Amino acid sequence: MQIVSVIATIAALAIIIVVHEFGHFAVSKAFRIPVEEFSLGFGAPVLASFRRGETRYVVRPFLLGGFVRITGMEPDSTAENGFDKRPLGQRMAVVIAGSAMNLVTAMIVFILLGLIVGKIVGTTSTIEHVLPRAPAERAGLRPGDQILAVDGVSGNWDKIREQIRSHPRQRVLLTLERGGRRVEIPIRPESATETENIGTDNRPRLREITVGQIGIVPRTITRPMGLGESLVEGMKQAQAVVELVVKSIAWAITGAVPAGKVFGGPVRLVHDIAQGYELGWKWFVGIIAIFSFQIGLINLFPIPALDGSRAAFLIVEGIRRRPLDKRKEAMVHVVGFALLLAAILLLTFNDLRPYVAKLHHAILPHAPKQ
DSSP, X not given: OOHHHHHHHHHHHHHHHHHHHHHHHHHHHHTTOOEEEEEEEESSSOOEEEEETTEEEEEOSEEEEEEEEETTOSTTOOOTTSGGXXXXXXXXXXXXXXXXXXXXXXXXXXXXXXXXXOEEEEEEEEEEEEOTTSHHHHHTOOTTOEEEEETTEEOSHHHHHHHHHTOTTSOEEEEEEETTEEEEEEEOOEEEEEEEEOSOSSSOOEEEXXXXXXXXXXXXXXXXXXXXXXXXXXXXXXXXXXHHHHHHHHHXXXXXXXXXXXXXXXXXXXXXXXXXXXXXXXXXXXXXXXXXXXXHHHTTSOOTTSHHHHHHHHHHHHHHTSOOOHHHHHHHHHHHHHHHHHHHHXXXXXHXXXXXXXXXXXXXXTOOOO
């Protein structure tokens, strides 16, 4: 991963976090609830900070997260104008504001991409982008090259793509048109593992397949969209993300698919965002919007330590018509946060397994089989 890609990935994560926390921050400020700290990242030491009014703005080292410290959310708070002294409606608005900001921001990006880029109506066999360090770059392929055939098999992009995918680690001959002349370039696609569902949504059956990749992005055919159509397409994209999240959670809960196959940890998150950057600005912005939408949606689930659990406690309080024990609620969030960290560690370990296997093979490529 190049340094520019790393910086872009960190910036993307920071944007998603800031958008979420700004939702809590802005609504708290609108209701004049004091906000003591707005932090980008977790942990110590504090890398940078400044104070404006009552709020201290902080940057901490672990950037895969962030928080706002709102007066009155701690169980031992005695502040008269804090969060816990406000009407139920105001507290609910503060709690769900972070997720709402993620969802709304993602929708706006979906719509803007539709207006700027247009609707994809086809894919050509002309190369738009060559990924760095990929077989295509090493073989000398360039943006603007048109792939006419692979090992003599010609056709549209789907046929060319399938021909490349079916030859992992096998030498193939690309026939290109470059600057008005034909060029033949041998290339060896690298292997990649993909997971596909050969069952149904209700009874999934996943299998891993090995495919060939050379690291190119084809040029697409687009047509302009107006505001109305962009709005409709943006809503369709949002619906697709919701369906994917709900389906994935259902698979994991029922045990139909191992959680490690469905969810990824920080390593996969960083990898996907960095890959989006290498694919080009349209894909980079799009994947940021998708992750923003996913984070906003998942945070609304009633999982301890997430915003959805705080909203659930407020709903129970509204039904009971009296406040809950703040210390017991805080304990639930603490335990939930610990379990959440444990889950993240397990997912991180699962994300790292392929890289550890590759490293082991590189160090001991000829280790005898036992």
